[in-house]
Amino acid sequence: MLQTQEEISRLKTIVQSILDEAKNQGASAAEAGLSQESGLSVTARLGDVETIEHHRDQGLGVTVYFGQRKGSASSTDLSPESIRETVSAACSIARYTSEDEYSGLPEKEQLATEFPDLELSHPWDLRADEAIALAIECENAARGYHAEISNSEGASVNTHQGIRVMGNTLGFLQGYASTRHSLSCSVLAQRGDSMQRDYWYTVSRNAHNLESAVDVGRKAAERTLRRLQGRSLSTRQCPVMYAAEVASGLLGSFISAISGGNLYRKSSFLLDTLDTQVFPEFVRIHEQPRLKGALGSANYDGEGIATQTRDIVSNGILRGYVLGTYSARKLGMRSTGNAGGVHNLTIDPGEYDYLGMLKQLNTGLLVTELMGQGVNTVTGDYSRGAAGFWVENGEIQYPVEEITIAGNLRDMFKNIVAIGNDVDYRSNIRTGSILVERMSIAGQ
Template sequence: MQNQDEINRLTALVQLLLDEAKEQGASAAEAGLSIENGLSVTARMGDVETIEHHCDQGLGVTVYIGQRKGSASTNDLSETSIKETVTAALSFARYANEDAYAGLPEPSWLATEFPDLDLYHPWTLTADQAINMAIACEDAARSYHADITNSEGASVNTHQGIRVLGNSLGFLHGYASTRHSMSCSVLGQRGDSMQRDYWYSVAREASKLEPGPEIGRKAAERTIRRLEGRKLSTRQCPVLYAAEVASGLLGSLIGAISGGNLYRKSSFLLDMLDQPIFPEFIHIHEQPYLSGALGSASFDAEGVVTRTRDIVADGILKSYVLGTYSARKLGMQSTGNAGGVHNLTLDSGDDDFNGMLARLGTGLLVTELMGQGVNMVTGDYSRGASGFWVENGVIQYPVEEITIAGNLKHMFKNIVAVGNDVDYRGNIRTGSILIERMSIAGE
């Protein structure tokens, strides 16, 4: 796509929609438009399995008649379709109940500055090139060890898109971004033991992806080391969450302090603002302006400015995660989190992964979690898990078919250390997390 010309064209379409909403009688309106294209290739067992070219677009509008709200969407960006979409949204609004908390953000909350966050790095990748990369990635995995017996394939993906957001308060801004990834998943078998594992890399800029053969080797290595897993007897012990699964703990924190769960009183962290919920060394914060990071943004899904801010400092909960509606329900101000957090970061300690194993001593290293066993109301936590049993800081053997359980309040309080082996492949950035003690349900 021609970057700035396309942004200008789409911005003009959003302005047209806002003008149309006003003309049709809306007291306020907001609209979001996105367009994306890309290429996805998957190779399996040395052959091409799928080649997909993507080209998607969509336009959504929300209109208000006083405190009544209606929404509609379309993927047709013609002027006629825009008018019809506005008409549909207004017809829904006329039948909606009034909601005292509905409406656009306060004008003072909206972003007014839009720094270049280095989010756009298009990859001129042909299908043939992507095929060769995927095959090389999978070949590295399949040739790693004789016990690698099958493959779920390797994939190469590249996407670029433009997002434009505007509202009738005068906010109107668009920007381009890219996202590229490569992944591989293989199966291994030794006797009656069969396992699968994977690895992937993702970045805004293709040059920052891990090399394909390295991704394949990691996928194979992770698969091989899981073979001949054992069960554990039921016990209590320290648990070390590997960095790639530790982000789930922070995801549960964000769920508990998000506006919807708070105003519905369905959170185990209700009324815990300015209270200690972690050890004093824990610092969790948002960094929305990191250059080229996957979660960077200067405004949220409502146009509210994002801010570099503490969520937890010295172990104390300093802020909730709010959009406009939930903020009004709680009598507070939006934190710029409509649509989620932005580069949520848990500060690391001094230990690398081996140092964290030494801190663990004897206990469980968790590398994979299964199921959705988190009760957001009570904080009760129970997940299927697999990983490795560790003794004296040294991995002894793989374990499988176990369940780890606890309560998130206690788990948060009993974090012993955070590793500096940070996983940067998502919007939540954390190293491995060591918890003093959890229950293990096994044989």
């Protein structure tokens, strides 16, 4: 930890030198960021090592302002000469760009001033041979699970650690270390003419919180086997339940629709919906940016503005947008501390676990995989390729493939019936399974 703090201090000194150089070259304001990252990635397939990658990267970015004219440049070279050249390039761009009345550094009073330890850094002292053994153990657990597991796309182990420092000429200068580790496995199964693939993964900032290699392999095999001999469906309308691992996509589409860029461009189906009913009354969606050890935790956003615990939706009503400084100014509002995205977006779970959600679905479609990018943020029209399972009387009957599910997000959000407590914590969006009352299915 002492070495980490020393490195953060060293990088802070470099960032400050970048800001000083920008002022020396005539900039009225500037902001700069610097990152250093390293890691190990190992993939094993069919019991043998396929790839071993050690990676180490660094980079800096600087944005300067001449009044309200803006220029940016970046480099991977941290030498004093390179810093001068990078700042000079940004200044040259700024001198020739048009003025933009909304550009500039964030409001000083919004900058973060408190920096509690969020426990984001847990380095994993993992040697290459240990990572190889872990990947092979994971894949072997999957391949040996059942005779119908016929092939493998491999198992991968990844460990990453990095330091990020940012500062601006308003006096903000902060940095932090973080880690991210993962283990994944993907296998194929065959039964007669039916062949399927599926996968499972585990991810955490702390390697001690990862699922075991055997569990990851076993789940990958189980998920693959249950998809064999899938059927299509006739075209119909029915209830649709999004499994927790894909339900985050629905919330991602919602966040995109209330993000500043789409709002000020008037390219969102949720334009002018602040303080109106968007979801059923039981829905609460909120940010929890300071959860210790969580994947989306941060004390400040990409501009240095303090993150905040807040309700974005409560009682089904949209309470706030997702804004950085520029989009906020365009909309005549204030930044919500979301330059770079949301932080541990959470939809409050309901009373039902996974099996209870299937009972609530009763008869309908359980979606476990989505394909394609058929989401129109302007209109809300939604159409995605899907795979999953047909459910009757709360029990899975058979796997389903080669179908398309469709609807309009505005209606889908309002017609959410239940949210499960089977929460998936493996991303920045934390949600259980989500049951939508009715959607269209296009099949045979």
